Amino acid sequence: MIRVDVSLGDRSYPVLVGAGIRHELSAVLPPGTRRVAVVTNPDIPWSIETDLPSQTFAVPDGEHHKTMATVERLCSEFATWGLSRADCVVGVGGGIITDIAGFAAAVYHRGIPVVHVATTLLGQIDAAIGGKTGVNLPQGKNLVGAYWQPSAVLCDTDTLATLPHRERSCGFGELAKYHWLGGGNLDELPIDEQVAACVRIKAAVVAADEREGGVRATLNYGHTLAHAIETAGGHDLRHGEAVAVGLVYAAELAYRLGRIDEQAVSEHRRVIERYELPSRLPADLNHRELIELFGRDKKATRDVTFMLLDRAGTVGPVVGIDEAILRSTLEEIS
Ligand SMILES: NC(=O)c1ccc[n+]([C@@H]2O[C@H](COP(=O)([O-])OP(=O)(O)OC[C@H]3O[C@@H](n4cnc5c(N)ncnc54)[C@H](O)[C@@H]3O)[C@@H](O)[C@H]2O)c1
Numbered sequence: 240m241i242r243v244d245v246s247l248g249d250r251s252y253p254v255l256v257g258a259g260i261r262h263e264l265s266a267v268l269p270p271g272t273r274r275v276a277v278v279t280n281p282d283i284p285w286s287i288e289t290d291l292p293s294q295t296f297a298v299p300d301g302e303h304h305k306t307m308a309t310v311e312r313l314c315s316e317f318a319t320w321g322l323s324r325a326d327c328v329v330g331v332g333g334g335i336i337t338d339i340a341g342f343a344a345a346v347y348h349r350g351i352p353v354v355h356v357a358t359t360l361l362g363q364i365d366a367a368i369g370g371k372t373g374v375n376l377p378q379g380k381n382l383v384g385a386y387w388q389p390s391a392v393l394c395d396t397d398t399l400a401t402l403p404h405r406e407r408s409c410g411f412g413e414l415a416k417y418h419w420l421g422g423g424n425l426d427e428l429p430i431d432e433q434v435a436a437c438v439r440i441k442a443a444v445v446a447a448d449e450r451e452g453g454v455r456a457t458l459n460y461g462h463t464l465a466h467a468i469e470t471a472g473g474h475d476l477r478h479g480e481a482v483a484v485g486l487v488y489a490a491e492l493a494y495r496l497g498r499i500d501e502q503a504v505s506e507h508r509r510v511i512e513r514y515e516l517p518s519r520l521p522a523d524l525n526h527r528e529l530i531e532l533f534g535r536d537k538k539a540t541r542d543v544t545f546m547l548l549d550r551a552g553t554v555g556p557v558v559g560i561d562e563a564i565l566r567s568t569l570e571e572i573s
């Protein structure tokens with residue numbers, strides 16, 4: 240078992256990573272917890288056990304259920320069951336479940352404790368860590384939410400065994416970015432150490448910057464193009480796959496701007512290949528549209544901001560990249 244503590248000012252909470260760690264739930268519930276409200280989806284082949292009275296609140300699978308309506312229904316069901324601040328919500332699932340369970344816990348009775356049991360690779364290295372929770376609106380993803388830190392997070396690597404192949408690859412797309420955020424050659428480590436290394440990096444970034452201003456933006460490495468690809472639509476790339484393409488693009492951009500050498504670009508391509516992820520833009524994407532979308536990325540405050548690597552191995556924001564370079568580099572990865 241590997242333990243990583245997320246420290247936030249005067250508080251901190253543990254993230255436990257390891258095979259079978261879901262069995263440690265009782266040990267991480269807030270002291271004095273009376274009852275447990277398990278939020279999960281019926282398609283997830285893993286559950287948790289507790290000696291405390293508990294009830295399962297099911298949310299159907301899929302991003303289109305990550306809505307205010309689902310949160311309202313959950314909160315009503317919590318109220319019917321009589322859930323109170325002396326109880327704890329436990330989200331068991333991928334990022335969709337932990338986002339919903341975390342948000343419901345944040346707003347129910349103005350905030351009750353939540354523990355995340357993350358069962359996808361993406362959930363373990365990203366979604367369950369950092370305290371961002373929320374749901375989608377018809378107008379866009381994650382538009383309503385709250386920062387609500389969990390009391391603990393359990394990353395049980397056993398649960399990854401049943402993950403569909405594509406979900407696993409998408410997790411590796413997100414994991415790949417941590418190679419350049421201080422993780423180094425994560426691909427050489429066993430899975431629990433890979434997960435723990437990512438958690439450690441994300442925890443350090445969140446500790447330095449809980450509410451997303453400066454350093455938290457480094458977690459967006461590879462994401463400016465990824466978000467544009469996702470918004471443009473009309474292709475089959477999932478988030479983690481789009482991030483993989485975005486990482487290669489960020490490396491090529493940094494190279495063209497003289498920030499890194501060719502070897503660093505090859506290293507990006509090697510890692511993306513190693514995780515069997517795509518490194519090329521799908522053919523049907525319109526480059527002009529992508530460039531317009533860069534400007535609308537919610538992390539772009541004034542001008543188009545890219546998180547790029549430099550020779551010292553640090554990822555940081557770069558503003559005002561010439562449009563001609565953005566365009567020719569898109570052609571390069573097509
Ligand atoms: N809060 C954050 O900081 C943050 C960060 C990144 C992503 N997210 C959110 O996370 C969501 C994506 O999360 P995800 O990629 O984990 O997807 P997901 O939660 O949809 O899970 C993927 C699929 O795998 C299934 N599944 C989950 N665990 C399984 C297991 N162990 N075995 C078999 N099947 C399993 C799920 O039922 C689902 O069909 C998005 O909504 C995204 O917005 C949030």
Ligand SMILES: [Zn+2]
Nearest residue numbers: 413462478482
């Ligand atoms: Zn991402």
